[in-house]
Structure formats: structure tokens, C-alpha cells
Amino acid sequence: MLSGDSGILATRGQVPEWFWWATVLIAAALPATYLATAFAAPMRVLHVIAIICVVGFLVVQVAWIPVMDGLTLANGGTPWLQGINALPSTLAGVVFATRVVWVMPATQLVLVPIVQLAVSDTDTIDAVLDGCGAVIFCSILTGMALAIVESGDTLDSAAATARRLASERAVAHTRERELARINAIVHDDVMSVLLAASRVGATPAVQEQAQRAQSSIAHIIEVPDATSRNYEADELVAVLRSVSATAPLSVSFTESVTASGPVPGSAVAALTEATAEAVRNCCTHAGPEASITIAVAIDAEGARVSIHDDGVGFSPKDVDPRRLGIAVSITERMHTVPRGNAQVHSRPGDGTIVELAWSRP
Numbered sequence: 001m002l003s004g005d006s007g008i009l010a011t012r013g014q015v016p017e018w019f020w021w022a023t024v025l026i027a028a029a030l031p032a033t034y035l036a037t038a039f040a041a042p043m044r045v046l047h048v049i050a051i052i053c054v055v056g057f058l059v060v061q062v063a064w065i066p067v068m069d070g071l072t073l074a075n076g077g078t079p080w081l082q083g084i085n086a087l088p089s090t091l092a093g094v095v096f097a098t099r100v101v102w103v104m105p106a107t108q109l110v111l112v113p114i115v116q117l118a119v120s121d122t123d124t125i126d127a128v129l130d131g132c133g134a135v136i137f138c139s140i141l142t143g144m145a146l147a148i149v150e151s152g153d154t155l156d157s158a159a160a161t162a163r164r165l166a167s168e169r170a171v172a173h174t175r176e177r178e179l180a181r182i183n184a185i186v187h188d189d190v191m192s193v194l195l196a197a198s199r200v201g202a203t204p205a206v207q208e209q210a211q212r213a214q215s216s217i218a219h220i221i222e223v224p225d226a227t228s229r230n231y232e233a234d235e236l237v238a239v240l241r242s243v244s245a246t247a248p249l250s251v252s253f254t255e256s257v258t259a260s261g262p263v264p265g266s267a268v269a270a271l272t273e274a275t276a277e278a279v280r281n282c283c284t285h286a287g288p289e290a291s292i293t294i295a296v297a298i299d300a301e302g303a304r305v306s307i308h309d310d311g312v313g314f315s316p317k318d319v320d321p322r323r324l325g326i327a328v329s330i331t332e333r334m335h336t337v338p339r340g341n342a343q344v345h346s347r348p349g350d351g352t353i354v355e356l357a358w359s360r361p
Contacts, residue, residue, distance in 0.1 A: 004077075005073070005074065005076060006077045006078045006079070006080050006083070008028070008080050010077055010080075011080060014071075014073055014074060014077075015064075015067055015068065016067060019063070019067045022060055023060045023064075026053065026057060027056075027057055027060060027081040027084065028081075030049060030053050030056070031053050031087055033049065034046070034049070047095050050091040050092075051095060053087075053088050053091050054088045054091055054092045054104065057081065057085070057087075057088040058088075058107065058111075061081060061085075061111055061115060064079050064115055064118075064119055065114075065115060065118045068119040073119055073121075076121050076122070078116050078119075078120045078122060078130075079116070079120075082108075082112050082116070082130075082134065085108050085112070085138055086134075086137050086141045088104065089101075089104045089108070089142045090138075090141040090142060091145075092104040093141070093142040093143070093145030093149070094145045094149055097146060097149045097150065097153075101142055101146060102139070104138065104142065105134075105138035105139040105142055109131050109132065109134065109135040110131070111131075112127070112130050112131040113127035113128050113130065113131040116130060169273075196209065197210075229265050230262035230263065231263045231265060231268045232262060233257045233260050233261070233263065234257070234260075236263050236268050236271070236296075236298065236303060237255050237296055237298070240253075240272060240275055240294065240305060241253055243272060243276045243279060243294075244279065244292070244294050247279050247282075247283055247292060249282065249286070249288075249291060249292055249309075251279070251291070251293075251294060252291065252292070252293045252294070253293075253296075254295045254296070255295075255297075255298075256296070256297045256298070257297075257299075258298070258300070259298060259299045259300040261300065261360065263303055264337070266336075267337050267340065269337075270333050270334050270336060270337045270340055270358070271303060271305055271334075271356055271358060273329065273333050274305075274330045274334050274342060274356050275294065275305050275356065277330050277333070278330060278354040278356075279292060279307060281354075282309040282352065285312070286310075286312060286351070286352065287312050290310055290311030290312075291309065291310055292307065292308070292309045293308045294307050295308075300360070302339070302358050302360045303357070304355070304356065304357045305356040305357075306353065306354070306355050307354040307356075308351065308352070309351050310351045312348065312349065312351075313346045313347050314346050314348060314352065315346070315347065316344065330354060330356075331344070334356055334358075338361075339361065340356075340358050341356070341357045341359075343355045
């Protein structure tokens with residue numbers, strides 16, 4: 001592209017200096033900036049650069065004819081930028097991602113032979129063949145770019161759906177736990193009061209027990225949504241302990257409560273659902289001989305849950321991005337609540353540690 005009769009350097013003395021610099025900057029230098037900006041610049045900036053490259057390329061390609069003003073390039077040379085027309089065509093496929101992108105390859109079928117016949121000594125057959133080759137090459141790369149973008153959009157849509165379903169499932173599970181809590185109140189408080197009253201009458205102890213039952217019932221009526229009410233520290237510990245009770249592997253549960261401030265129901269739901277998913281992952285992937293340790297710490301700063309297994313472990317970088325268990329049900333689930341956070345640490349042979357945290361405001 002640099003040397004030869006159709007190279008950048010060969011055309012410098014045959015076109016006006018300003019035009020030579022314009023073609024180099026628009027067709028070569030500007031796309032090359034992606035090497036430095038692709039991983040640093042905002043997506044909007046990258047799109048603007050791509051649009052300038054696509055539109056600018058077509059402008060300078062057509063402008064080559066009036067700039068030469070009837071002259072032809074020496075030694076049978078042709079405009080060098082027509083050898084890289086697949087580059088702006090690929091960028092068009094990435095930026096526009098609609099059927100309109102096929103306009104770009106189609107323009108090369110027309111522009112390549114017209115420009116070559118106007119500014120070089122190329123014969124008609126060769127110019128037409130070059131145009132056909134250009135449209136084929138541009139179409140292949142444009143189609144590949146379009147397919148990659150559409151696949152990314154499909155994956156994003158699937159991930160968003162998975163996050164929504166995980167959130168809905170979390171709410172449903174939280175409501176099920178709340179229903180179980182209500183049933184427990186009815187059985188443990190209300191029924192026990194009625195049974196005690198029928199046997200010993202309205203003793204001071206029965207009256208005190210009846211007041212506690214009334215208070216529990218009143219709290220249920222005032223806050224019908226489990227995720228909107230606050231939980232005490234011991235309630236959170238009890239909910240998390242219930243998660244370990246159904247695990248098929250050996251689970252050790254420890255707790256440390258140094259503060260009794262309330263924990264929002266949304267944070268309790270997120271911690272419980274993320275813990276349940278972590279335990280399920282341990283039971284599925286850690287191995288049949290693995291054991292699980294759940295450590296809960298609640299203090300003035302917030303609540304933290306650590307789920308550790310001594311199983312086979314894994315390499316996080318090798319996890320298939322289509323597996324959404326960690327990404328959606330653990331990490332994203334914790335990020336759905338304010339000041340929620342989750343981290344997953346693992347190495348092959350060293351087990352896995354999942355750390356969940358919620359910080360008080």
C-alpha cells in the first residue's frame with residue numbers, strides 16, 4: 001500500500017498536496033486510531049470516528065476524479081485507497097448494523113471501475129473485474145461484521161431476559177419464605193396461645209404470649225410485601241441458615257452478630273438468593289467429597305456472607321459467558337440492591353470462595 005505504482009508514496013507528486021494528505025488522514029490514519037482508542041474511548045466517540053471514516057472515504061474516492069482533472073496516474077497506477085475499501089465497508093457493518101450497510105459494498109461495484117477508468121490507464125475489462133472483486137470482498141467482511149454485531153445484540157437481550165427472570169424468581173422465593181414465616185406465626189404464636197388459654201386460662205404468661213402474637217400479626221398487616229419490610233439480624237441469620245439445610249453436601253454454618261440494626265428486605269432477598277445460587281453451584285461443581293462453609297457476619301457496617309467450598313475449583317476466565325449462574329444469580333443479583341456487592345474467587349484445585357456484602361447507608 002505504501003510503495004509501488006499504486007502506492008501512497010507514488011501518488012504524492014501526482015495529486016495536489018492537500019488532497020494527498022486528506023486521503024491519507026481519512027482513509028488510513030483515522031481508522032488506525034482504533035488501535036489506541038478501541039479500549040479507552042466511549043462507544044459514542046468510536047461510532048463518530050467510524051461514520052467519518054465511511055463517509056469521508058466515499059467523498060475522497062469520488063473527489064479523485066475532479067482533482068486529477070483529466071490526468072492519469074503514471075505507469076498504470078490506480079488510486080491506492082481503492083485497495084482498502086473493505087475497511088470502511090466493515091466499519092459500516094459495525095456502526096449501522098442494518099440492511100442499509102449493503103449500500104457501501106454496492107457503491108464499490110460502481111465507483112471502483114468509474115474512478116479507475118477516469119484517473120488511470122486501466123482498460124475497461126480490468127476495471128469492471130476490479131469492481132466485482134471489490135464488491136465481493138467488501139460484502140464478505142461487511143456480512144461478518146454485521147453477523148458479529150447481531151450476535152452480540154442477541155446475547156445482550158438473552159442476558160437481560162435472564163437477569164429479569166432471576167429477579168422475578170428472587171421475588172417469588174422471598175414471598176414463599178414470607179408465607180412460611182406467616183404460617184410459622186400462626187402455628188407457633190396464635191395456635192399455641194389458643195391451646196394454652198384453653199388449658200390454663202388467661203394467666204399473665206398467656207397474656208404476654210398473646211400480645212406477642214398480636215404484634216406479629218399487626219406487623220404482617222402493616223407490611224404485606226416481604227421485600228419492603230426490614231428484618232432484624234437474627235431473622236437474616238435464620239433465613240440464611242435455612243438455605244444450608246437443603247444442601248446435599250456437608251455444610252458448616254457460622255454466624256457473628258455484633259449489631260442489631262434492621263436490614264432492608266430487598267438486601268435480605270438478594271443475600272439469600274445469591275447464597276442459594278452459590279450453594280447450588282458448590283453442590284453441582286465442587287465434587288461429591290467437598291464440604292461447604294457459610295460464614296455470616298452482621299455488624300454496624302452491614303452484612304457479609306462468605307460461602308467457601310474445598311472442592312475442585314475452577315478458572316474464572318475459562319467460564320463460558322453463556323453460563324449465567326454466577327453473572328446473573330450472584331453478581332448481578334447483589335448489584336440490584338443499593339450498596340450490594342459480590343466477588344467470586346477460585347482456582348483449579350483450591351476450591352471456591354463467594355463473598356457477598358451489603359453496606360448500611
